[in-house]
Amino acid sequence: MIYLDSAATTMQKPAAVATATAWAINHLASPGRGGHWPAMAAAEKAFACREEAAQLFHVKDPERVVFTFNATHGLNIAIKTLARPGSRVVISGYEHNAVTRPLHALKADIRVARGPLFDQGAVLAAFRRELDKGADLAVCTHVSNVFGFILPIEGIAALCRVRGVPLIIDASQSAGCVPVDFTGLGAAFIAMPGHKGLYGPQGTGLLLCGVDPAPLLEGGTGSESRRQSMPDFLPDRLEAGTHNVAGIAGLLEGLRYVNNLGVENIAAQEAGLIRNMGKGLRAIPGVTAFQAEDPEVQTGVLSFCMKGRDCEEVGEALGGRGIAVRAGLHCAPLAHETAGTLETGTLRASVSAFNTEREIDQFLRALGEIAGA
Numbered sequence: 001m002i003y004l005d006s007a008a009t010t011m012q013k014p015a016a017v018a019t020a021t022a023w024a025i026n027h028l029a030s031p032g033r034g035g036h037w038p039a040m041a042a043a044e045k046a047f048a049c050r051e052e053a054a055q056l057f058h059v060k061d062p063e064r065v066v067f068t069f070n071a072t073h074g075l076n077i078a079i080k081t082l083a084r085p086g087s088r089v090v091i092s093g094y095e096h097n098a099v100t101r102p103l104h105a106l107k108a109d110i111r112v113a114r115g116p117l118f119d120q121g122a123v124l125a126a127f128r129r130e131l132d133k134g135a136d137l138a139v140c141t142h143v144s145n146v147f148g149f150i151l152p153i154e155g156i157a158a159l160c161r162v163r164g165v166p167l168i169i170d171a172s173q174s175a176g177c178v179p180v181d182f183t184g185l186g187a188a189f190i191a192m193p194g195h196k197g198l199y200g201p202q203g204t205g206l207l208l209c210g211v212d213p214a215p216l217l218e219g220g221t222g223s224e225s226r227r228q229s230m231p232d233f234l235p236d237r238l239e240a241g242t243h244n245v246a247g248i249a250g251l252l253e254g255l256r257y258v259n260n261l262g263v264e265n266i267a268a269q270e271a272g273l274i275r276n277m278g279k280g281l282r283a284i285p286g287v288t289a290f291q292a293e294d295p296e297v298q299t300g301v302l303s304f305c306m307k308g309r310d311c312e313e314v315g316e317a318l319g320g321r322g323i324a325v326r327a328g329l330h331c332a333p334l335a336h337e338t339a340g341t342l343e344t345g346t347l348r349a350s351v352s353a354f355n356t357e358r359e360i361d362q363f364l365r366a367l368g369e370i371a372g373a
Contacts, residue, residue, distance in 0.1 A: 007350035014257040021250035032222030049252040066207040066235045071172040072098040074191030074207035078168045081214040087136040093338035094144040118292040120152040143173035146335040148301030157185040200251030270300030280364035303346035
């Protein structure tokens, strides 16, 4: 199979990820739950994973790197720490349902800072306008999961810092794909999955905490067991219950892979694949590719559609040829509304460090055959 759905999850992983995950299942116990070797080794593995993430994302204290089940889990913690019913929250026009649904559930006063696709200047100006009207919180995706649009997160973070507005960043599509500097951004929280650009197993995620969070779950932590409220310190305050130790072991190897290869090198490789893909898509009659003129504002994610053809139908046809892409709204109707594709959706191809130019060529040939059918 030619796998072009890494924006959903990277199915191709470094071999060390699977090896570490399998080894942990039979050798590691629960960290903080005993003085025996399997528990102590699990604790060491977990801390090593926090340290590796802290290095990659420039977090000064590894204990402010919290394990979550996924980015959605982390975003819910962050949003429910800082937002209340009626809170005025500024978001971008490219947010995922992992942001918009918690805000709607809280009955927050949501203000959308809209800007045209791939226009960083317009997005930044829209944030400035909305923040100047007053805001309790800003939430922004770093990279659109639909279009690969890199939002001007450094500029947005600077606007928030000057105005004293806490910022939550959804790094679901940027972690491991483009540089993320937690300390430099000064965000309240940055949430990310472990199973996408960090090449870890599914069921893993990280929440980088710049402010003290409110627990989303309560339960056992292996620390301060006499008290009936959650510990005041991180990471224990947010890590109730048994850890996904096997997942953490695999995530550690994924983080090491990214750190060793270099985020900038991964970004350059993926951008090159997407540039060639876009060029090939534009040569196919009836195909519209949503590609930035400036390659610096797009990651390894490219949406496209075919005139007169249903996206789901085309996606199934590609699947029948052994090519995996994603079709539909990608859990981000707001992004489609902003880009003008809400009624039709798009097909989305997304690459990873494991994809090759040959695979892109095969994908383009298959799509050309479908277009001519």
